[in-house]
């Protein structure tokens with residue numbers, strides 16, 4: 341059975357500052373680098389064979405560290421990028437006006453086609469994440485890929501695999517360098533297709549980062 345491992349990148353400067361990143365970027369912090377080395381050791385022990393990463397800087401850096409430990413090449417996959425947060429990118433979470441906060445709420449309350457101006461909807465995010473995941477089905481038999489992506493993007497993927505709406509991702513805490521595992525199974529009894537084995541495992545990290553709302 342195909343097992344696919346999902347990793348959110350290491351803590352970044354803007355994660356630590358509670359600043360919205362989306363498809364903008366900031367470097368890993370020292371803690372983020374340490375997290376990446378720790379998840380790399382777990383990836384090596386898991387026997388990861390392929391690294392497929394969002395092409396943003398924070399995921400590329402995390403992927404480089406993991407690929408170095410596993411002796412893998414990196415495939416860059418733009419469809420694994422974080423949700424495009426439009427005009428709110430680079431803004432501090434606590435600086436939003438009431439109108440700006442209403443845009444963000446549309447992403448998480450199920451408003452059809454809810455989006456931040458110049459940004460992406462959760463439906464669009466879900467479609468591209470599933471398309472990127474589907475490429476793993478074309479890998480050689482016995483492959484064990486690891487996808488390096490982002491908090492909302494991975495939360496949306498896991499939520500929709502569970503049959504929840506894309507915006508349920510706000511109720512799933514995927515910390516920096518957490519590992520989730522999804523399997524592709526063929527079973528007439530259980531659900532055929534993707535199933536969630538684990539979500540948000542941080543047992544390999546000695547100091548899991550707080551997520552942006554806990555800081």
Ligand SMILES: O=C(O)[C@H](O)COP(=O)(O)O
Pocket residue numbers: 348349355359360361362363422425489490491492
């Ligand atoms: O800040 C954001 O855009 C998200 O909430 C987190 O994105 P990240 O997983 O890329 O840090």
